[in-house]
Amino acid sequence: MNPFRYSQNFFSTDFLPNQVTWLVGLLLLSLVAVMAGVVLIRRAFGKAHRSSRGAPPPPGVTFEKYEIGARLWHLGLVGIIGALVLSGAAFFAPGIIPGPVPIIGLTWLFVHLAFAVMFMLGLIVHVIKAPMIEPRQIWFDRRDWDHLVASARYYLGQPHEVPKQGKYGFWSKVFHVMLVLLTIMMLVSGISLSLDTLGWAQIDQNWQRKQRLLHDFGTYGFVALIVGHVFWQLLKSWSQQKAMVTGTVDSATFAAHHDWDRWKPEKVDHGK
Numbered sequence: 301m302n303p304f305r306y307s308q309n310f311f312s313t314d315f316l317p318n319q320v321t322w323l324v325g326l327l328l329l330s331l332v333a334v335m336a337g338v339v340l341i342r343r344a345f346g347k348a349h350r351s352s353r354g355a356p357p358p359p360g361v362t363f364e365k366y367e368i369g370a371r372l373w374h375l376g377l378v379g380i381i382g383a384l385v386l387s388g389a390a391f392f393a394p395g396i397i398p399g400p401v402p403i404i405g406l407t408w409l410f411v412h413l414a415f416a417v418m419f420m421l422g423l424i425v426h427v428i429k430a431p432m433i434e435p436r437q438i439w440f441d442r443r444d445w446d447h448l449v450a451s452a453r454y455y456l457g458q459p460h461e462v463p464k465q466g467k468y469g470f471w472s473k474v475f476h477v478m479l480v481l482l483t484i485m486m487l488v489s490g491i492s493l494s495l496d497t498l499g500w501a502q503i504d505q506n507w508q509r510k511q512r513l514l515h516d517f518g519t520y521g522f523v524a525l526i527v528g529h530v531f532w533q534l535l536k537s538w539s540q541q542k543a544m545v546t547g548t549v550d551s552a553t554f555a556a557h558h559d560w561d562r563w564k565p566e567k568v569d570h571g572k
Contacts, residue, residue: 488514493515
């Protein structure tokens with residue numbers, strides 16, 4: 301399997317990799333499918349045992365887990381990334397999606413750039429605001445190591461006790477780190493490609509070729525990460541899943557998964 305599509309260099313007779321093929325995307329999605337299969341097979345023999353240790357929350361209280369801004373950002377992010385993938389595919393493989401864009405008549409390139417600007421602006425606001433709300437919850441701490449060890453013991457069939465988490469579990473933090481790294485790669489490569497395409501800067505074509513490869517790989521990485529993220533969310537209980545819509549969790553759900561000493565969210569009501 302060759303992961304690259306080649307084209308002849310304009311300045312020489314060399315054929316150089318110019319695109320990352322769809323096969324790489326399929327490979328990454330296959331790895332997600334293998335991961336999902338391992339998880340489901342292990343869960344068929346029993347779910348992970350959650351530790352009973354950890355401070356309980358005040359009883360009969362509903363807590364805010366996701367504020368309205370966070371929920372709207374995630375909803376908008378789904379649409380923006382979907383539009384970026386669709387518009388990117390239109391000029392990654394010309395002809396696969398008809399153009400220009402229906403109704404508005406723009407080329408897919410300008411649609412892609414417009415949504416890229418929306419993504420960057422939203423990301424800047426999110427990066428500034430999120431640490432101001434709960435600055436410590438997304439960072440790793442020493443107790444995350446216990447979570448990692450317990451998870452490994454669970455999948456190896458060994459005795460284990462998964463500790464209760466703060467707002468985010470260990471693997472959720474890993475997911476966010478991977479998202480940040482992919483986002484940086486996509487922004488740097490995307491800005492470089494845009495400056496040259498729009499004629500705002502003259503950039504070495506060999507550098508641009510490498511940026512296209514990074515941008516292609518980052519796109520496949522994003523799709524694989526999102527598919528994996530959706531899979532893990534679907535494994536959660538309904539009371540956890542609906543928190544992304546309602547923004548709240550009840551005290552029973554909180555007590556089953558979270559440690560009050562690690563995370564003290566705002567109370568929404570007192571069960572009245």
